[in-house]
Amino acid sequence: MTRKISLFTLLFSYGFCLNADDIALTIKNRSNADQKRAVVVSGIPFPVGKLKESNVSLIDSDGKTLPLHTRVTASWYDGSVKWLQLQTQVSLKAQESLKLKLTTVEKKTTLKNPWKEKDTEDALIVDNGKLKIKFLKQGNAFIQSLLANGRTVIKANGKAQMLIELDNKGPKFTDEENWLRPRNLEADTVTCKAKIESCHVDERTPFRYILRYEGGLYDSKDIRKCGFVLRFYLYRNSSEMKVEWTMIWEADARTNFLSNSLLRFPGRATGAKMNDDEMVKGSRVSVIATKSDVKVDRIPINQVKAVETYVMVNKKKMAAPKDSGWADIIMGGKKISVAAYRFHQRFPKELRVDKTGITYYMWPSSTDMVADLRNYRDAPAKRFTKHQLNQRIESVHGQAEGTATTERLYFDFSGKTSGADLKKRIEKRLLLQASPDVYLKSGVFGPVLPFSPEAFPEYEGLIEASLYWIIRSPDQYKWYGLFNDGGSLMEFNWARPGFAAGKNAWMCRGYSGWYMNDGGLAGNILLHYFRSGNTDYFDFAERKMNYVMDVVTIHAENDHSVRGASPNAKPTIGASRRHNEQSWGGYHSTRGSDAFGRFFYYHLTGEPRVLDVIVEGTVYEWVFQSSEKSCTVAGSLALSAELFAAEQKFDPLYEQKKAERLLRFQSMKNRAWRYKWKLAGQHSQRLYFHALAAIDNPAKLKTHGWTLDYKFSNVHTYAFTDVSVRPLSLKYFELTCDPNSDQGKQARSRIARAATAMLNGKFSQGDAYARFYEGKSAAFTYEWNKDEKWPKRINRKIWLAVGKKPKGLKAISLADGMVGGARNIPYLDLWNRLSVFGELTPNKIYHLWGMVLDRFPYMMTTLDIPKPKEVEIDEEVELIELD
Incomplete structure (x- = not known):
C-alpha cells in the first residue's frame, strides 16, 4: 500500500492563502531582553504576477498601521515583484511576539526622512x-x-x-x-x-x-x-x-x-x-x-x-x-x-x-x-x-x-x-517571518515541500537529525575562533591508513578536518529555515554564510597569492576555497562560495555586506571560464542580473554604489602596478574592464552565464558535483525567464537531459557516492511534464540513500523514536541514530548535504512516497528516453 500526497494537498492542509493584501507575519523577540524602537529589515517573496507595485501596508492585531518602508530587491520576468524588502520599527518585551498583516493599499504612505x-x-x-x-x-x-x-x-x-x-x-x-x-x-x-x-x-x-x-x-x-x-x-x-x-x-x-x-x-x-x-x-x-x-x-x-x-x-x-x-x-x-x-x-x-x-x-x-x-x-x-x-x-x-x-x-x-x-x-536577530507556505508557494525556490512531519515522519526525521548534528558539532567541540566561527564538522569517527581519529573525535588530515561550504551547505540550511520556520536553522545558516562570504572567499590578490600561476591564468577574486582544515587551504572555485544561497540571504536580511561579495563573485564568474568551475554560472549570473536590474530601478543610491564598486577594482589595478605585481596586475586590469561590463548590464550578464553553461556542459560526462549543483543552477536560471521564451524552454530541456543522464548512471568521475546525489533534476523535470516514469526512479533514489533500515528509520522517525524532535537528543545519541545509515556515510557532512538535505525537499514533492516498512526496491532499472 502506498500513500499519494501531492504538493497542492499539503499546501491546502496548511490553510494556504497567499494574497498580496493578506499575508500573516510575525516578529518575535527571541532574546531575554526588551527591544525598544528596534528596526527590523526582512524580505518577503511573491508569486509571479501577484504584486505589480510595492503599495503595501503593515497592520497589527489591533488594526494599527505600523510605519513601513519598502524596496523591490528582485522582479519577475513580467515586471511584477519577486522579493520585497520591508523595513519597520517595533518595541517588544523579552520573548514577546507581534502578529501583523501585510495588505495591499491604493497608495503607500511616504515617511518623512529623519536625517x-x-x-x-x-x-x-x-x-x-x-x-x-x-x-x-x-x-x-x-x-x-x-x-x-x-x-x-x-x-x-x-x-x-x-x-x-x-x-x-x-x-x-x-x-x-x-x-x-x-x-x-x-x-x-x-x-x-x-x-x-x-x-x-x-x-x-x-x-x-x-x-x-x-x-x-x-x-x-x-x-x-x-x-x-x-x-x-x-x-x-x-x-x-x-x-x-x-x-x-x-x-x-x-x-x-x-x-x-x-x-x-x-x-x-x-x-x-x-x-x-x-x-x-x-x-x-x-x-x-x-x-x-x-x-x-x-x-x-x-x-x-x-x-x-x-x-x-x-x-x-x-x-x-x-x-x-x-x-x-x-x-x-x-x-x-x-x-x-x-x-x-x-x-x-x-x-x-x-x-x-x-x-x-x-x-x-x-x-x-x-x-x-x-x-x-x-x-x-x-x-x-x-x-x-x-x-x-x-x-x-x-x-x-x-x-x-x-x-x-x-x-x-x-x-x-x-x-x-x-x-x-x-545575539538574536529580529525577523519579520511569514509562514513556510508564503516562501515556498512564491515559486522563487522551485518545487520545495514545506516541513511535513505528519506526512513523512521518517524522511523529515532524517533531515532534522542531520541538521541538528551539523548545527551542534561546533559547540560540542568548541570549534570557535576568528577564522573558524561558522565552520561545520566534516569527518567524525573516521580514519584512513596514516590518519587515525580518536573515538568520538574528529579527524584532521589537512584536507578535511572541518567543512567550509563545498556545494552550498549554508544556502541549503537557509532553505530548510524557509520550509520550516525553525530559527535554529536560520541562526546557523547566518553564521556559516558570514564565514563563507568573508573567510572562505578571496577578496584581494598579490603576486605571492598567485605565485606559480600561468600568464594566462584568470583572477581569483570572488572565488572561494574548497573544503580544507585551513579555511584558505584548498583550490579556488565557485563551489564553496554559496553562489545561490547568498542571494536569498540578502533578499531575506538586506545586509549590505552581502552585496560586496555578490559583486566580487559576479565578476569572477564572468571572467573565469572553465568546465570544472562552471556548474553554478548560469543560475548565479542570472540571479546577479535580476538583483542589479532591481538596484538600477529601485535603489536611489545605485549610481553612487556602482561608481564605488568600479573604483574598488580600479584601485586594485593601481596597487598592482605600483608594487610591480606583474601577474596580479594583469589580473586586476582584466577584472576592472570585465567589472565595467558585468555590473551595469543585467541582460548581458544573464546571457553570458547561459552561454558559458552551454559551452562547458556535457550531460554524458558529468562529475558528481554537477549532479547536484548544475541542475539547481539551471533551475534558478529558468525562474528568471518567461516559461514560454526560448531560453525558458531550453533551460527545461537541459534539466531534463541532465536528469536522464544522471538516472541512467552516466558519470565521468568514479566517486563511489555519485549516484546518491541524483534526483533533484528529475524532480524539476516532473514539475512541468508530470511523466509518471520520474516518481518511480526518484523513489528508488531515496531508498538507495537510506537503505533497508527499518530499525534505523524508527529511531529517527518524528512519529516514533524522535517524537520530540532532534534538538534535545544527546549529541552522541544523535550520532548513533545517524550512523545506522551506512550508505550515507554520515561521518562525512558533505554526504549528508548531498544525499539528504540538498535533494529530499525537492524529491518529496513528486508523489507516491511508500510507507518505509512496505517499500520494495525494484533492482531492475528501466532507462528513460527523452521524447
Missing part, C-alpha cells in the same frame, strides 16, 4: 535627533565627534582610530589545525595605520542610515598590508549605533604575523564594568577571550576545553560572566553600553576601557599570540606523515591572501540599557 545631513569636502555630519555624528572623509580617523542628546561622548584625539601590528617572524613550524600561535620573541614589529580611500552612503531610508568606508592599512614606508571595509549604522529616532568592521588580509603570510588589530572610539572615560561587580572608576578595565595553543582533533568531546574569558582591572584578573563581551561605561559624563557579537566564540578578543576611551581589539596584543596564516605546508611540522607532505598545494591554491573577517560591535548611548541586555539582544 539631517551636512556634506562638506572633508566631513559628513549626520543627525537623527538622538545622535549627531561628524564623520571624516580623509586620513586615519573616522569619527571626529559624536554627541548623544547634545553631550559629547566620542571625540577624536589625533591618534589613528584603526591600526594593526605585524611581526616579521612566527613559530618555526606551522600547524594545520591552529592559526593561533605563540609570538616569536625575536620578531620585529611594524605598525600599520588606516588610510581612508573612499567614503559613501550605502543606504538612506526612513529607518536606517549606513555609511561605508573603504581603505587600507599602510606601514611607515607606505606599503599596504591589509584592506578594510567599515560600516556605521544609525537608526530612526534611536540612540543605538552598529559598527561593522571587515578586515581583508593582503600581506605575504610567510613573513607577516598579525599580533595586534584594534579600532578606537576616543573620549573621556571615567568608569566601566564588564561583570556583575560594581563599576570601577579611574582604572583600565578589559574583558578578554582567548584559547591556549592546544590540539583538539583527537580529543573526545567531553575533554574539549572551553574558551578562556576573564576580566582584567588594571593587572588584577577576575571572573567574567558566561556571556561576556559587553561593558557599561561612563564616558563624557554619560552612561553608555557596548556589546560585541559572538565575542568569545570569535576569540582572541579584547574590549578595553581606559581614560582615553573605548578600544575594541579584533586581535589583542595582550594575549602574546599571533595569527599564523601560512599554508601548513610552507613550514610543515615534523610529525606530518609522508602522505600529508605529498599533498602539496602550489600556485593559487592554499594561500591566505585575500581572506577576510568581520566584527560587529553595538553601542547604546541612551543610558537606559545595560551592556548585558544589549549583548542578549544582538
